[in-house]
Amino acid sequence: MSKIKILLAEDEMALGMIIQESLESREFQVTLCADGLQAWDSYQKSKPDVLVLDVMMPKKDGFTLAEQIRKTDPYTPIIFLTSKSQTEDVLKGFGLGANDYVRKPFSMEELIVRIKAQLNRLQLRKNQSDWMNLGKYKFHATKQLLKLENEECHLTARESQLLKILLENANQITDRSLILTQIWGSDDFFNARSMDVFITKLRKKLQEDTQIQILNVRGFGYKLVC
Structure with a gap:
């Protein structure tokens, strides 16, 4: 090797x-x-x-x-x-x-x-073209799909980008400004409020698995626990 x-x-x-x-x-x-x-x-x-x-x-x-x-x-x-x-x-x-x-x-x-x-x-x-495990769910970043058993949930492009970043940093704090810069282009107040809305949407779409949480670490960012 x-x-x-x-x-x-x-x-x-x-x-x-x-x-x-x-x-x-x-x-x-x-x-x-x-x-x-x-x-x-x-x-x-x-x-x-x-x-x-x-x-x-x-x-x-x-x-x-x-x-x-x-x-x-x-x-x-x-x-x-x-x-x-x-x-x-x-x-x-x-x-x-x-x-x-x-x-x-x-x-x-x-x-x-x-x-x-x-x-x-x-x-x-490198494996983003494949399905990734997220608790009971399967997540496909490229196809923007979240799958639970035989049910599929279509994500928006921004939801998929956000979930992908959180999953790549699973069980670690992901810097809030880093997410905003990568997805929204800047970390201003209005983009931050928009991101909070998307976080709420993702929480709802992941609520069937109680072991998954997206925590708001005040002053730092978000943490996907799975």
């Missing part, structure tokens, strides 16, 4: 080498780059499975690099390493296509768990 390829871009080389050695000891294949330009060149040549990018890098910062990659590659997971904690920076990163943030300082175990979680979600996306 081939190793998972990780492109790690970190300009603090001492830290980068520690992360590289730790990941390689867990059977990952890691390419370490010292700046954004080097990382872009490496990305084009190697096509990694996961990108772990420091935000503040010389020559090309992590945000710019992620934006460049997302123009042609919407799927490869991007995890930002950052010492920034401002909400604006987090939202900017998600808006540019980031999948996750890890704030410095962090433990290697946390980073590894987040990498594996992104790989699992990527596999779900």
Whole structure:
């Protein structure tokens, strides 16, 4: 079985080498780059499975690099390493296509768990043409169908997009602003109210399975429990 390829871009080389050695000891294949330009060149040549990018890098910062990659590659997971904690920076990163943030300082175990979680979600996306299990239901994202035994429920495009994002992050909090940016294009007040309406609709369509809940985690987002 081939190793998972990780492109790690970190300009603090001492830290980068520690992360590289730790990941390689867990059977990952890691390419370490010292700046954004080097990382872009490496990305084009190697096509990694996961990108772990420091935000503040010389020559090309992590945000710019992620934006460049997302123009042609919407799927490869991007995890930002950052010492920034401002909400604006987090939202900017998600808006540019980031999948996750890890704030410095962090433990290697946390980073590894987040990498594996992104790989699992990527596999779900690749299987989106297939039926996905959701408690007693079957969900088909492409056909926009929710199925319970022999009964089918047709979803709107937006309902299907919303349920797909929640299912990809099942049993974890999905950032409210991330959902709004991906589906509605912005996280303004009116779009937020619209999303709340769609959440209510999905709850009703999933009510036949009492083990499924869509929880509103106040101040953060939603959590699909199943």
